[in-house]
Amino acid sequence: xxxxxxxxxELHGEVIVSLCKGQGGTASxxxxxxxxxxxxxxxxAAAAGFIMRSVQPCPVELLARLGYASTGFRVKGLAxxxxxxxQDRSFNYEGSLTHIFCRDSIGAIAVHPLEASNDIxxxxxxxxxDEEFKRFVQETVGHDMDPQVTLLDDYVSPDDGKSARxxxxxxxxxxxxxxxxxxx
Numbered sequence: 150x151x152x153x154x155x156x157x158x159e160l161h162g163e164v165i166v167s168l169c170k171g172q173g174g175t176a177s178x179x180x181x182x183x184x185x186x187x188x189x190x191x192x193x194a195a196a197a198g199f200i201m202r203s204v205q206p207c208p209v210e211l212l213a214r215l216g217y218a219s220t221g222f223r224v225k226g227l228a229x230x231x232x233x234x235x236q237d238r239s240f241n242y243e244g245s246l247t248h249i250f251c252r253d254s255i256g257a258i259a260v261h262p263l264e265a266s267n268d269i270x271x272x273x274x275x276x277x278x279d280e281e282f283k284r285f286v287q288e289t290v291g292h293d294m295d296p297q298v299t300l301l302d303d304y305v306s307p308d309d310g311k312s313a314r315x316x317x318x319x320x321x322x323x324x325x326x327x328x329x330x331x332x333x
Contacts, residue, residue: 151197151250163251164199166190167207170244176261177204179244190248191261195326199250200259207245253326263327266319268301273312286318294327296320 154164166173171180174187191201209217219242251257283298290296302315320327 151194151199155197155199155252158252160252161255163202163249164194165247165249167245167247169241170246173204173246173248175201175204175246175248177246177248191259191263192328194248194250195263195328198252198254198326200253200257200263200324200326201248202251202257202260203249204260205247205249207242207247209242209245253324256324259323262321262323263325264319264321265327266317268315268317270302270313270315273314275312277312277314282316290320291325293324294320294322 151164158164168188168190171178171182172188173191174182174184174189175191194201279300283296286296286298287294297319299317299319300314301317302313304313304315305311306313
């Protein structure tokens with residue numbers, strides 16, 4: 150959806166998505182659901198280069214005055230007279246939110262930061278420096294990211310005395326459409 154929208158959108162255009170209460174899977178939700186039971190809308194948008202710049206209550210009353218009517222839903226595979234029962238059941242729009250997305254390239258600030266982390270292990274030389282490694286990470290991810298580098302393990306092989314380190318690198322941004330896949 151977002152990839153298709155990106156191809157049609159003008160530079161400063163917006164993608165507006167309204168979802169039922171809890172469906173977006175963002176920090177703006179008043180109801181928390183399991184991640185697998187949400188759209189994880191912010192991550193989906195980021196994969197296409199969008200950041201979520203605003204979230205607001207869905208203007209259901211305004212939409213109704215403009216002619217919007219919820220058509221409801223039905224359970225997949227129903228046939229016959231039971232279809233009518235389920236079609237009459239409207240969506241519960243109380244607490245629904247409207248999510249507004251824009252391209253990350255226009256300089257907007259996301260309403261919630263995008264976060265990602267990755268663990269990395271590698272063998273080190275005697276001259277290895279934690280501070281130099283942290284500077285390298287900061288330079289690599291860029292000035293608009295805030296990486297947190299945490300040492301998880303400092304291993305020395307009992308066989309040959311070689312050293313290895315394992316770090317967790319966590320970062321967040323409000324200005325770049327970052328996904329875990331892009332981060333790796």
